[in-house]
Amino acid sequence: MDRLTDTLKALIQPLLAIVVGLIIGAIAILIVGGDIVETYTELWRGAFGSFYFTMNTFARATPIILVGLGVALAFRAGFFNMGSEGQMVLGALSAALTALYIPGPGFVKMIAAILAGMIAAGLWSALAGWLDSRFGMNLLITTLLLNYIATLFTGYMVTYPFKDRTGSALQAQTEMIDSSVMFTKLFKGMTVHSGFIIAIVLTILLHLYIKYTSKGYEIRMMGGNPLFASYGGVNRGKLMVLSMFASGAFAGLAGASEVLGTSYRFLDGSLVSANFAWSGIMATLLANSHPIGTAVTSVLLAALQTGGMGMERNTDVPSEISSIIQAVLILFISARITISFIKRKKAGAKDGSAT
């Protein structure tokens, strides 16, 4: 019973935030002279109006969920991993290059590409963890700065050495991967691909892992009370490098699944401008680092984004309304964490973890 109310609580609070976000969004709609009901109807239609649009939303949610899970893992351990964007593009590039240049049957190439993406991103992320544990360099700042380096590096790779010179030479992108390596589409003619299934399965696995394994307990303990954790014999440095590796690997998987399932090549800037990584971080913050909650909020953010595009097609209201609503959500969240903290304090801190 307790568990049920806990799960419900994890879901109710983000929903409340969304209501507030929609109210502020309504004000923004009024400012640009739109009709609130019509605009929100179009927003809904763009996100869930038909089976096609719903699947489209799920396709967009796929990388957001994966990034979000990785960030949730790091946040749970108390590490502010803000480097998902860099990790994701590195993962995507590694996956694309592996898929292009490794010989072998399609399935082997696909697995190799996924692993390459996860390992490259994981190492990049673990580097930040190592720098923190070894040199005491603030993880939050290094991960932020490493984003820029990774994005520029991948940009260089597809502008010079691995540029696609077969087709139009204008775009900085790799060649297209072989069709045998591509993820299968779940439904014919729809954008959603098997990456979505992977994301959902991983959501449940991560939830169980954090909740029921001893490593998961160490992670929660480190995030809840670092001093207690080190007293209990948890090696902070080791846990930091490992959980940052895992966290980055999730972001790398997100990049790989975008390459193998949607774009079929690495196109410079496409992942960054779609804002997948930051949406993932937002989803995690919204769900208070709860894996299942993260998946739900990821779908909601994806819906806001795809709905915003649909809304822009059919009304005069710019799709940027979505970014306003998202920003309000996130602000509401930082206040909400506070409220839950005060509550916890009042309850005598009986539960140290950030559930």
Next chain:
Amino acid sequence: MGQLLDVSLFAATLRMVAPILLAALGGAICARVGLFNVGLEGLILVGAFSAILGNYLTGSIAVAILFSIVITLVFSLLFAYMSINLQANVIVVGIALNFLAIGLTTFSLRAIFDVKGAYYDKDMKGLPKLDIPLIEDIPWLGDVISGQSILVYAAILIVIVLQIFLYKTVSGFRLLAAGENPVAARSLGLHVKSIQYAAVLICGALCGLAGAQLSLGNVIMFTEGMTNGRGFIALVATMLGQSNPIGVAGASLLFGFMEAISYRLQNFSIPSHFTSMLPFIVTIVAMIFFRNSGYKDEAKKSSGSSR
């Protein structure tokens, strides 16, 4: 080498330093009262946008600067309220503020200027350049120091003013005390909360100026996310300078120089990807060598006082 390190490079350095320095000083003031402000990036972005907006609406530079200060002040009030009154985790509030800044500026860019990505008007005037008499006539120095935008000089002036304020005035000591040991400060009858508010507001005003220099000084335009990591670099400058105005100025000078060099290197046949990476790499490397051992305690203190 002579081609690389010429006069205009050093002049460009001063231009690049100004936004980083102004924001880093703001960050330093916040750090001094125990608030680690990750929201600098967002504050600068808001400042940059409001400066362009003020200029667009009134055509006056003075009003544009005022605009950017006032709007960033409102923004930093939000930060202050959340982190001081609601006792929220300062880092989460800072991150949220960055999201809010990006969301609001892209939306306003669309709603007010009806453009996507960037706003540019060739008739718009930038910050006035100041020629300093006497110095202007010194051969090399004159070309570097004279003829910069007024905010560059303002930044240098603010460093000196802050240094004196923090270490020579009573209110400066009170500010330091409020951050050093809030409980002791409170027992002396200091109103720690209002001191923290004041610090956050000073930080907001400085970030507004930083934004104005960015969008009206370095270039005359606004592009989405034009801060491009400068807020985070400023944060590192704050840490390296140990939140001491002159130290912060030194660190900002290093990063501004790297930025100027990265633009300059584009003229050589080096891919722009690598030249743009330079400031970030140098920033990370600097974090290793100039590790601030007291920083961890500071972070502990800040999370302690915020909770």
